Amino acid sequence: MEMKKIVKQDVQKVLTGFENTPVYLHVEITSGMYASHLDDNVFNAGTFLRNIQVEFIHATIRGGNRSKEHRVGLKLDNGGWVYVLGLTHYIEGENGEFIMHGFNAEGKLASALEISTQPFFK
Amino acid sequence: MDFSQENHVLVVFPHPDDEAFGVSGTIMKYREKKVPVTYACLTFGDMGRNLGYPPFATRESLHSIRKAEVEESARIMGIDDLRLLGFRDKTLEFEEHGKLKGVITDLIEELQPTRIITFYPGYSVHPDHEATADAVIESLADMPKDKRPALQLVAFDNRTFDDLGEPDIVIDIDGFTDRKLDVMAAHRSQTGKLLEDLAADTQQGDDARNRWMRYENFYSYEID
Numbered sequence: 001m002e003m004k005k006i007v008k009q010d011v012q013k014v015l016t017g018f019e020n021t022p023v024y025l026h027v028e029i030t031s032g033m034y035a036s037h038l039d040d041n042v043f044n045a046g047t048f049l050r051n052i053q054v055e056f057i058h059a060t061i062r063g064g065n066r067s068k069e070h071r072v073g074l075k076l077d078n079g080g081w082v083y084v085l086g087l088t089h090y091i092e093g094e095n096g097e098f099i100m101h102g103f104n105a106e107g108k109l110a111s112a113l114e115i116s117t118q119p120f121f122k
Numbered sequence: 123m124d125f126s127q128e129n130h131v132l133v134v135f136p137h138p139d140d141e142a143f144g145v146s147g148t149i150m151k152y153r154e155k156k157v158p159v160t161y162a163c164l165t166f167g168d169m170g171r172n173l174g175y176p177p178f179a180t181r182e183s184l185h186s187i188r189k190a191e192v193e194e195s196a197r198i199m200g201i202d203d204l205r206l207l208g209f210r211d212k213t214l215e216f217e218e219h220g221k222l223k224g225v226i227t228d229l230i231e232e233l234q235p236t237r238i239i240t241f242y243p244g245y246s247v248h249p250d251h252e253a254t255a256d257a258v259i260e261s262l263a264d265m266p267k268d269k270r271p272a273l274q275l276v277a278f279d280n281r282t283f284d285d286l287g288e289p290d291i292v293i294d295i296d297g298f299t300d301r302k303l304d305v306m307a308a309h310r311s312q313t314g315k316l317l318e319d320l321a322a323d324t325q326q327g328d329d330a331r332n333r334w335m336r337y338e339n340f341y342s343y344e345i346d
């Protein structure tokens with residue numbers, strides 16, 4: 001099973017399906033640990049958050065028209081937000097988890113947003 | 123270097139594939155002399171950025187893919203004692219202080235290795251590599267000097283040659299390069315591009331073959 005390029009309507013449907021349900025998130029932005037080893041001029045920033053429990057009341061996917069990358073915003077039930085820029089591919093995993101990834105021009109993972117009703121592997 | 127002289131070699135790295143590029147030829151030379159080799163791999167490399175292109179893996183499936191890859195790599199190298207410790211990729215430096223050191227100390231007490239191959243502290247670039255090196259050094263520092271296994275360390279920071287000079291342990295892997303290629307190929311989720319370079323009849327191909335397929339370079343290390 002291969003990841004598919006994002007088709008907005010399809011992804012929107014899946015995102016909406018997780019609204020108003022307690023879910024676990026994996027959120028990640030990365031340039032890799034070798035970014036500044038390979039290029040001195042790179043300032044390396046990144047993040048990952050794993051098994052973060054939230055509930056969102058409204059999920060929207062945007063972008064992908066003039067830009068290659070999509071954006072997803074999750075509006076949380078407590079007024080908070082989750083925002084990820086740079087998503088290109090998606091797949092519905094074997095355990096019901098919804099996986100969105102963004103791959104850069106070299107095909108390396110640059111971003112991820114994953115949503116699941118079950119905790120992710122620890 | 124007499125490869126048959128060791129009683130037991132312990133290889134400690136944080137990521138499946140850390141053993142492939144700079145060390146697998148050396149490991150096979152020990153196995154050829156029937157020296158037991160234990161490979162302790164601390165994480166599953168499950169935060170890697172190479173998922174195939176078009177992507178055949180995801181952040182979630184990478185765990186089992188890389189587990190299978192390192193098991194295949196160990197099989198090719200003739201290692202029958204592979205320990206997968208199950209820490210999460212990228213998080214080693216954030217574990218409670220002493221936890222990793224305890225894992226290493228337990229391994230040393232169990233296996234009584236005469237030589238340990240791991241990364242060189244301060245010169246191994248990735249924070250997981252540094253945390254692994256630090257844990258090994260801390261563990262050995264607690265042992266009486268005459269009981270400590272010898273250290274054989276991998277360094278590849280850009281400052282390595284300036285600061286440490288030429289490597290003092292240089293292993294000629296002539297005769298093992300075909301199997302070393304197989305080891306690299308076993309890590310196919312991570313090594314696609316490098317394998318293309320190694321096979322290519324280009325300057326890049328020459329550079330890659332010279333770098334990986336003739337000698338494996340290490341530094342010895344003394345703890346005060």
Ligand SMILES: [Zn+2]
Pocket residue numbers: 136137140248251
């Ligand atoms: Zn590594």
